Amino acid sequence: MSDEKAVTIPAQSEGEDRTGGEVLLKVTGLQKHFPIKKGLLQRQVGAVHAVDGLDFEVRSGETLGVVGESGCGKSTMGRLITRLLEPTGGKVEFQGKDITHLGVAGMRPLRRDVQMIFQDPYSSLNPRHTIGTIIGAPFKLQGVEPEGGIKKEVQRLLSVVGLNPEHYNRYPHEFSGGQRQRIGIARALALNPKLVVADEPVSALDVSIQAQVVNLLDDLQEELGLTYVIIAHDLSVVRHVSDRIAVMYLGKIVELADRDLLYKSPMHPYTKALMSAVPIPDPRRKNAKSERILLKGDVPSPISPPSGCRFHTRCWKATEICKTTEPKLIELRPGQQVACHHPENFADQAPQDTVLLTAAKEAAELVADEVLAESAETSAAVAAEVEAAAEAAEEVEAAAETEAAKGTKAPKETQVTKEADEK
Numbered sequence: 153m154s155d156e157k158a159v160t161i162p163a164q165s166e167g168e169d170r171t172g173g174e175v176l177l178k179v180t181g182l183q184k185h186f187p188i189k190k191g192l193l194q195r196q197v198g199a200v201h202a203v204d205g206l207d208f209e210v211r212s213g214e215t216l217g218v219v220g221e222s223g224c225g226k227s228t229m230g231r232l233i234t235r236l237l238e239p240t241g242g243k244v245e246f247q248g249k250d251i252t253h254l255g256v257a258g259m260r261p262l263r264r265d266v267q268m269i270f271q272d273p274y275s276s277l278n279p280r281h282t283i284g285t286i287i288g289a290p291f292k293l294q295g296v297e298p299e300g301g302i303k304k305e306v307q308r309l310l311s312v313v314g315l316n317p318e319h320y321n322r323y324p325h326e327f328s329g330g331q332r333q334r335i336g337i338a339r340a341l342a343l344n345p346k347l348v349v350a351d352e353p354v355s356a357l358d359v360s361i362q363a364q365v366v367n368l369l370d371d372l373q374e375e376l377g378l379t380y381v382i383i384a385h386d387l388s389v390v391r392h393v394s395d396r397i398a399v400m401y402l403g404k405i406v407e408l409a410d411r412d413l414l415y416k417s418p419m420h421p422y423t424k425a426l427m428s429a430v431p432i433p434d435p436r437r438k439n440a441k442s443e444r445i446l447l448k449g450d451v452p453s454p455i456s457p458p459s460g461c462r463f464h465t466r467c468w469k470a471t472e473i474c475k476t477t478e479p480k481l482i483e484l485r486p487g488q489q490v491a492c493h494h495p496e497n498f499a500d501q502a503p504q505d506t507v508l509l510t511a512a513k514e515a516a517e518l519v520a521d522e523v524l525a526e527s528a529e530t531s532a533a534v535a536a537e538v539e540a541a542a543e544a545a546e547e548v549e550a551a552a553e554t555e556a557a558k559g560t561k562a563p564k565e566t567q568v569t570k571e572a573d574e575k
């Protein structure tokens with residue numbers, strides 16, 4: 153199969169609701185502190201507060217996107233909910249069952265239901281094993297004998313993810329990055345999981361290949377009724393796959409909202425800054441001079457996070473209360489939870505406190521688009537690719553609908569794209 157085939161990323165249609173299912177995963181106060189040890193006696197001298205109190209739910213059939221800057225704890229969160237890491241505190245429930253501290257034996261039956269796709273398709277596949285062995289491994293580990301045998305099932309999985317079943321005996325190095333990620337996806341799907349946690353599933357791939365893999369994940373969700381938690385630092389990828397999005401900052405969720413609400417009207421200043429750094433191609437605004445918010449300063453260390461609101465050292469709206477009192481994540485609008493004393497697009501939650509901290513006056517800068525253009529080049533390429541693919545998908549869909557209304561066959565172009573996708 154060639155990786156250079158036609159690409160369409162289906163944007164979820166407005167109003168489509170996949171969030172109405174039962175609660176599959178429930179996370180309460182989840183924490184992971186990595187101890188820092190020093191000296192001969194390896195005494196603990198501190199801890200990295202990688203994940204520091206997360207509360208969220210994932211409903212059956214939905215996709216929860218998780219975004220945030222590097223080091224904010226996204227991967228740690230993914231490893232905690234798949235129980236590849238032991239939480240320091242809090243609770244993880246899967247289908248109503250407390251799995252927070254289950255041991256290897258207790259987790260074994262659950263390993264079938266919860267799977268993870270890793271970021272790097274190069275290091276996550278054992279180079280000494282054939283892809284048949286790699287994709288068949290979960291059956292052996294779980295002692296499951298699929299109908300027709302493991303080989304037949306692996307070949308079926310290969311064709312499900314768009315690879316040639318004949319390549320069963322080939323080694324990972326014989327495949328491209330996009331194809332290797334498909335192998336990783338096939339392995340994750342082997343045991344017919346309910347929840348798939350994908351940690352940066354496309355960030356190691358070329359922009360053109362990213363769209364194909366995102367497209368494949370989306371198709372598989374439709375066909376197999378999967379539930380996803382998709383971790384990414386790229387907001388344009390998350391936008392097209394998620395029903396809801398959680399924005400993380402220094403081990404906390406600062407905003408958790410329905411996708412459309414988050415993009416149309418972000419309420420947390422950090423979300424606003426993250427979004428304003430993403431160029432959204434809009435032909436209507438081609439000649440308009442726009443400005444973006446550029447956050448100054450580095451992300452503080454998770455070893456000793458700032459007091460109160462952790463964002464107060466970089467927030468241009470920070471007041472005294474932000475420094476002293478941690479804002480709770482509360483639902484300020486239906487479908488939009490925010491942790492902020494002075495949210496955007498909403499009534500002030502601490503109206504008595506109006507004096508800006510000195511740091512706030514220097515925290516952010518409004519920068520003209522052209523200045524940022526260079527640094528945002530990669531981001532822009534991804535955004536443009538995703539937007540173009542989404543538009544193409546919409547056009548094809550609209551054409552198919554028109555044709556269907558006429559009672560005739562779908563246009564040739566639609567068929568070609570679909571066939572290519574199925575190959």
Ligand SMILES: Nc1ncnc2c1ncn2[C@@H]1O[C@H](COP(=O)(O)OP(=O)(O)OP(=O)(O)O)[C@@H](O)[C@H]1O
Nearest residue numbers: 186200202221222223224225226227228229385454
């Ligand atoms: N095993 C570990 N021991 C100590 N610290 C760790 C460990 N794993 C992660 N950390 C720290 O925890 C914090 C969160 O890391 P994590 O990998 O979860 O971030 P991330 O959001 O996935 O970042 P990225 O976008 O770069 O992948 C970081 O400061 C990281 O250095």
Ligand code: SF4
Nearest residue numbers: 461464467474492493
């Ligand atoms: S306004 Fe205050 S509470 Fe809100 S993000 Fe800024 S520092 Fe945090």
Ligand SMILES: [Mg+2]
Nearest residue numbers: 226227228351
């Ligand atoms: Mg990570």
